[in-house]
Amino acid sequence: MKQQVYALYQKMFQKMGPQGWWPADSKEEIILGAILVQNTNWQNAAISLKNLKAVTGFSSSQIASLSIENLQELIRPSGFFKSKSQAIHEIFTWLIPFNSNFLKVKNYYGKSLRKKLLSFHGIGEETADVLLLYVFDVSVFVADTYARRLFTQLGTPELHNYQSLKKLVDLSRFTLVEAQEFHGLIDEFGKVFLKRNTFETSFLNDEKINLRQE
Template identity: 55%
Template sequence: MKLTIRELYDKMLQNMGSSGWWPAESKAKIIVGAIMIQNTNWKNADKAVANFRQQTNFNPDQILQLSTEELQAIVQPAGFYKNKSRAIKAIFSWLSKYNYDYSRIYQTFGVSLRNELLRLHGVGDETADVLLTYIFDVPTFISDKYARVLFTQLGVSGLTNYQSLAKQVKLSKNFTSEEAQDFHGLIDEFGKIYFHPLTKFQESFLADDQLIL
């Protein structure tokens, strides 16, 4: 069956139920998680996230008060601890200028917000889209590895990197921010089930479908 992006989301939701993503009790925790997961797996990222909870309870001001050495020690389980520590400092320092008022920040920058995020140390395309989706509630498609594998299986060719998919997929205005968040979660949960190994995809409820972009 040929599916549009919207139909793909609806079918995944019907078959899997809501993903509940991003699993976090605060936006500060989501920001921490988005940086910690870079270039590692959730097991390692979660260790660092747990350290942040223990040391700061995800209070942004407490995070900013940490010394470089303290912050690097907290981040270390997630790897790339120097770079990720700088990213955490950069993001929360920038947010603090606006008193962590996410609505105000979005109103200030509007459509240029993504470019503003990309100026921050340690924020690349994927992290910027995660922040737009989960922090600023801007419906955005996150073209991560699981999404590229899924879309390849659904007949989309040439997906070699993040931008190769991102430039092809823009969520229509009938996606709410909550649906955009859920869509990303569903794709990643689907990938965990059906992409290890990839041959399991043929057992999935999407095996006979083709995506129309």
């Protein structure tokens, strides 16, 4: 099945081209964006990012030193600001001893890094995998809503939750850059053909992949 998944990626990349995901100028900005975009749209998250950049320049130490009240006010436009402020504060405080050296963090935690990310307030499976993929340079599959909708349309049944798809997708053939592009391609495809249920008009309409078949 990993050959079929890689062929799907190649077809999407040939048709859509590079997506440049995650859109950010630094890994600190990626962390913030991944948290702020939870349960809202990117436009609202972008306002909060602009507020944070003006005050902190996306410096980890300056973000960590913000009071919770100040942080909440800066990110209010993205909603759920109490929960998100706690997540931001916890993660950036955690990064301080590592001097925001993400390779050092990755090497220190090894295979337990995902578990550590999940231990932070407000960090669920999708956000943890986004951080692994784009911040810590680990080739993982982000089995978000668009990904589950896509593989359901392609013929894989019973994708009720995040793990139901994640455990089926093998990215061992993918380079890191390809894994990053794959997530971006799926989400950009989803915005056009899955959000409004127009999959049958897409270039993938004739593709069939059932990841549950042996």
